[in-house]
Amino acid sequence: MKIIDRLCLWLGYASAVAIIILMLVVVADVCGRYFFNNPITGASELASFLMIVVVFPALAWTALEGKHIKVDLLVSRFSPRAQAILDSITLLVALGIYIVITWQSVLESMSVDTATGMLRLQHAPFYWIMTVSLAIFCLSILVLVIRNITRVVKR
């Protein structure tokens, strides 16, 4: 579990770095175009692909920190034990859909062989970044389920 925590944290840091790079790429493109009439070739392609690195690696970390948004209308009125049980169930259901999504991404990543128009950036490595990140995201949900179940058993 500790290792997964660590892993998710480092992936989150990777996303954080990607945000900075994304910012610099777009700013350089705007400056180049406006001041020097010389935009960076394929900056928008690069920025779009950087988004994959910005978003997916950070999903697991955000999950472990309990930041993903839910609506708390009813459940917080239940006993802590009932809450833990219910959360485990909804997390397992969520895990189900994300496993299907991950599985489909694996298939897609293996078959994709296209590249972008301007920079000839290969799609495949970015598909794999997404897929591996999604797999770790599933793992992080599993960790959350286990934590909830331990909470139930302890009492």
Place this chain on the structure above:
Amino acid sequence: MSPETIGVIGLLILIILLVLRMWIGAAMALVGFLGYAYILGIKPAFAVISQIPFTTVSWYPMTTVPLYIFMGCVLFQSQIGKDLYDTAYAWVGQLRGGLASATVIACALFASITGISAPALVTMGKVALPAMRKYNYDDHLALGSIACAGTLAFLIPPSMSLIIYGILTETSIARLYMAGFLPGILMAGLFMVTIMIITAIRPTAGPAGPKTTFRQKAVSLKGVWPTLLLFLVVLGGIYLGVFTPTEGGAVGAFGSVVITAAMKRLNFRKLVDSVIEATQTTALVFLLIIGAYILMKFLAVSKLTILMGTTVAALPVHPMVIFAGIVVLYIILGMFLDIISAVILTIPVVYPLVLAMGWDPIWFGVIITILIEIGLVTPPVGMDAFVLAGAIDIPIAKIFRSIVPFLIAAIFCIILITIFPQIALFLPSTMG
């Protein structure tokens, strides 16, 4: 079963999952996937979920989302909001209710450079509230002005909710920005009128602060220049077409880092904190967005939203009755959701209706932003009220009680914009 029936069942299941506290993004993805599979078969459904995460996230307009969030986080860390309050305080603090009016002005200024409300709420909770308490302000007036003015961040551009609305409905974000501007100023003005009325009835609620000399006023203006500069660069650049609203996020974020670092308000530690905060917020927003796009695919093939749109539009009632229904719906939703979730969750269902009714999509974007803002500070779980309560350690019920007069002002603002849509639509119409 007809696809429309499956659509209805799907939405009901979605609501049940949300009430059971499932992650909103996961619930939307699940219902979207299962519903699509039920109508068109499992193979096409697999095709949908294998494509949507990648294509949605790597869609160029999306790049603006993390950068505007990052900009807000940097500005929060740099304490620029405190400067804004100090300036507004020097100018209007000596009036009756002036410290509360200063809060509104500071929030409006802060809103012109941030797209999310939390930075303004937390900053004003820590700066304006102690100042108002020092001068024996009524706590309700103080809290109400902070909680309600904080939500101006979503109306005065740049605005996260208008960005998301623009992306989901493929409406011009530049036009939405310009549309939010005058209503934002109107709202701020109405909040100040509210403060004046309250303090005219009960002068003890907001006594005047100490007098300031003209010199002090002039000197205080130096606290505003970073904000003004950022605002002019970002909004001016977008308005004049130097860069697109998508690129505006990057320019604004970069500008915030440069300006606050030059002011020695941003050290490496604070920069790291802002990026980390921005990273997590981005991740949670995109978990929602991916879910919403999968759900939208399902709703499109169920034809439910189109059916609802045409049915409601054909109802033999005045369009204003339907509009009133939507107003109530959104205020209720805002009570349970944060603004970005509320927009993402409802646009797939409500937007086809807006088109069927022939309403202006830009005008509607402004209206739902105000509506959800209202919900954000109302019970039972108004998100912004909780942010503020958490920041200053005050019982949530007290904040809920404090906002009532300001809500009346916000509703009055909606009525004005409905009667005079030009308030929202004039500035966009001046764009090329």
